[in-house]
Amino acid sequence: MKKFFSFDLFQRVGKSFMVIISLLPAAGLLLGIGTTLQSPYLIEYMPFLEDGAWQTFASLMKGAGSAIFKNLGILFAIGIAGSWTGGKAGASIAAFVGYVVMHTVIGIVLGITPETASQPGYTTELGIPTLQVGVFGGILMGFVAAALYNKYHDFKMPEMLSFFGGTRFVPIVTAGVSIIMALILAFVWPYVQDFIFAIGNSLAGENTPPFYMFIYGLVERALIPFGLHHIFYIPIRFSEVGGSYTTLAGSIVSGDTAMYMAQLADKQINSAIDITAGRFMAGKFPFILFGLPAVALAMYHTAKPENKKAVSGLLLTAAGTAVLTGITEPLEFTFLFVAPLLYVFHCLMAGLSFMLMYMLDVNIGYAGGAGIIDFSLFGILPGVGEPWWLVIVVGLAMAAVYYFVFRFAISKWNLLTPGRGDETSNRLYSKQDYQDKNKQKQALSVLAALGGEENIKNIDACITRLRVGVKDKTQVNHDELKQLGAKGVLEVGNGVQAIFGPTAEILKNQILEIIDNKTA
Structure with a gap:
C-alpha cells in the first residue's frame, strides 16, 4: 500500500499526462489563430480578412x-500507454x-444510438454513440493497456498459435478486458457521472465561492516542486469536474480548457454567447506576465555588483521564458531552493491572483502556457468583450508587491539568490559556456554524481527536471550535481529531482545511452 501511494508513482503518472499536455500548445496556437482571423473585432480594422481565402x-x-x-480521450489512452511502457508501440495500439x-460495448x-447520443450524459467518441466518460475513460484505458503490455508482451502461445504470442497477444487480451470494463462502466458510470457533475457545478457554477479559486491557485503552484500539479489540474481543465458546455452544434465539451475554446469559437458565430469558462486559467496571467x-x-x-553582469543573462532568460511561453519553472526553481519561504509567498500570491481574476469576472484561457502569446491570441485579439486589460492592472500591482517583498527579504536575511553567494554556491553558466561544454562528459559526471548506474532504478525528465529513482539516496552527491549545472536538487519519495532547466531531457537521453552501451 505504501508503495502504491509513493511519490514516485504519482510522478510517473504526471509524466505520462505530460505526453498529451505537450500537444496542447500547438493545438491551441492553431485554434487561436483561426479564431482570431474570424474575429469581427479584427476584421473591422483589417477588412481584407473577409476575403474567402482568408476565411x-x-x-x-x-x-x-x-x-x-475533441479527441482528448483517445489521445490520453494512446499517450499514457506508450509513455508508461517506455514508448512501446504495441501498448499504444492495444490502448486504441x-x-x-x-x-462500442457501452453503446x-x-x-445508445446516433439519434440519442446528444442527450445529457451521452456523446459520441470517434463516431461511436456512448456514455460521456470523457478523458477519464482514456486515462483508465491507457493505464490498463500499459499494465497488460508489461504483463503479456512476452507471453508464449502454443506452437500452432505462436503467431499470436508476444506483443501481438496484448491487443487481444486488452480487447477482452475492455469488454469487462465496458460492462462495469455501463452500470456504474452514470452514478459516478452524477457525482462529478455535482462537483463541477460547485466549482464551475455561477455561485462558486472566491475562496475556492484561491485554494486552487495556491495548491497548483505548491505541487510544482513535486511534479504533481498535472494530476491536480487535469480533471478540472479536461473533464466534467471543470464543468460542461453544449456548443451551438449540439456537442458537449467538458473541462475548463475545452469549454473556453468552444465558447470562444461560438462567440464568433453568436455574439450573445456568454463566456463563462477560463476561471481556472485566467489567474495565471498576472503573476506570470508581471x-x-x-x-x-x-x-x-x-x-553583488561584480556578479550583476553574469546574473543578468540567467535572470533575463528565465523571465523571458516565463513571459513568452508561460514556462515558469526555471525562474521559480531559481529561488525555491535558496529561499523556500519566498516560494510559499509566491504560492499565496498565485492563489490571490486566481481569486481576483474570478471576482473581477475575467475569463481568459490558454492552450500551452499563460504567456504573452496565449494572452494575445485568446485574450486581446478575439475581441469578445472580456476585460483583458484588468490582467494588466492587477499584474502591475502584483509586480510591485513581488518586487518589494523579494528585495526586502533577500537583503534582510541575506538570501543566497543568484549573484549573492560565492562561486561554489552561485555558479552561473552563459549560453556560450553551455555550448562549449562537452555534453557527453557532463552526462558521465551527472551519472557519477547520482551514485553510478548501479544506483539507478529508473530515470526520466520533464521540461526542466531530471527525475531519477535511486536505490540509495545517500549515494547522490547534491553539491556535485549543482557544480554540474543543477539549479537545485530535491529528494522526493525514493528518488531525487535535479533541476537542469531545458537541458534535462537531453541529459536523460545521454545517460540512458551511456547505460545502454555499458550493458550491451
Missing part, C-alpha cells in the same frame, strides 16, 4: 486545433483497440 484558411486552422481538443471496443449495452519578471528584477538589483 477558409481560418476555418482550416480552427478545425485542425479543434480536432485535438481497447478504447474503441470499450465505447450497445445501454442502447509578478515573476519583478522577482527577476529584484534578484538582479540585490546581486
Whole structure:
C-alpha cells in the first residue's frame, strides 16, 4: 500500500499526462489563430480578412486545433500507454483497440444510438454513440493497456498459435478486458457521472465561492516542486469536474480548457454567447506576465555588483521564458531552493491572483502556457468583450508587491539568490559556456554524481527536471550535481529531482545511452 501511494508513482503518472499536455500548445496556437482571423473585432480594422481565402484558411486552422481538443480521450489512452511502457508501440495500439471496443460495448449495452447520443450524459467518441466518460475513460484505458503490455508482451502461445504470442497477444487480451470494463462502466458510470457533475457545478457554477479559486491557485503552484500539479489540474481543465458546455452544434465539451475554446469559437458565430469558462486559467496571467519578471528584477538589483553582469543573462532568460511561453519553472526553481519561504509567498500570491481574476469576472484561457502569446491570441485579439486589460492592472500591482517583498527579504536575511553567494554556491553558466561544454562528459559526471548506474532504478525528465529513482539516496552527491549545472536538487519519495532547466531531457537521453552501451 505504501508503495502504491509513493511519490514516485504519482510522478510517473504526471509524466505520462505530460505526453498529451505537450500537444496542447500547438493545438491551441492553431485554434487561436483561426479564431482570431474570424474575429469581427479584427476584421473591422483589417477588412481584407473577409476575403474567402482568408476565411477558409481560418476555418482550416480552427478545425485542425479543434480536432485535438475533441479527441482528448483517445489521445490520453494512446499517450499514457506508450509513455508508461517506455514508448512501446504495441501498448499504444492495444490502448486504441481497447478504447474503441470499450465505447462500442457501452453503446450497445445501454442502447445508445446516433439519434440519442446528444442527450445529457451521452456523446459520441470517434463516431461511436456512448456514455460521456470523457478523458477519464482514456486515462483508465491507457493505464490498463500499459499494465497488460508489461504483463503479456512476452507471453508464449502454443506452437500452432505462436503467431499470436508476444506483443501481438496484448491487443487481444486488452480487447477482452475492455469488454469487462465496458460492462462495469455501463452500470456504474452514470452514478459516478452524477457525482462529478455535482462537483463541477460547485466549482464551475455561477455561485462558486472566491475562496475556492484561491485554494486552487495556491495548491497548483505548491505541487510544482513535486511534479504533481498535472494530476491536480487535469480533471478540472479536461473533464466534467471543470464543468460542461453544449456548443451551438449540439456537442458537449467538458473541462475548463475545452469549454473556453468552444465558447470562444461560438462567440464568433453568436455574439450573445456568454463566456463563462477560463476561471481556472485566467489567474495565471498576472503573476506570470508581471509578478515573476519583478522577482527577476529584484534578484538582479540585490546581486553583488561584480556578479550583476553574469546574473543578468540567467535572470533575463528565465523571465523571458516565463513571459513568452508561460514556462515558469526555471525562474521559480531559481529561488525555491535558496529561499523556500519566498516560494510559499509566491504560492499565496498565485492563489490571490486566481481569486481576483474570478471576482473581477475575467475569463481568459490558454492552450500551452499563460504567456504573452496565449494572452494575445485568446485574450486581446478575439475581441469578445472580456476585460483583458484588468490582467494588466492587477499584474502591475502584483509586480510591485513581488518586487518589494523579494528585495526586502533577500537583503534582510541575506538570501543566497543568484549573484549573492560565492562561486561554489552561485555558479552561473552563459549560453556560450553551455555550448562549449562537452555534453557527453557532463552526462558521465551527472551519472557519477547520482551514485553510478548501479544506483539507478529508473530515470526520466520533464521540461526542466531530471527525475531519477535511486536505490540509495545517500549515494547522490547534491553539491556535485549543482557544480554540474543543477539549479537545485530535491529528494522526493525514493528518488531525487535535479533541476537542469531545458537541458534535462537531453541529459536523460545521454545517460540512458551511456547505460545502454555499458550493458550491451
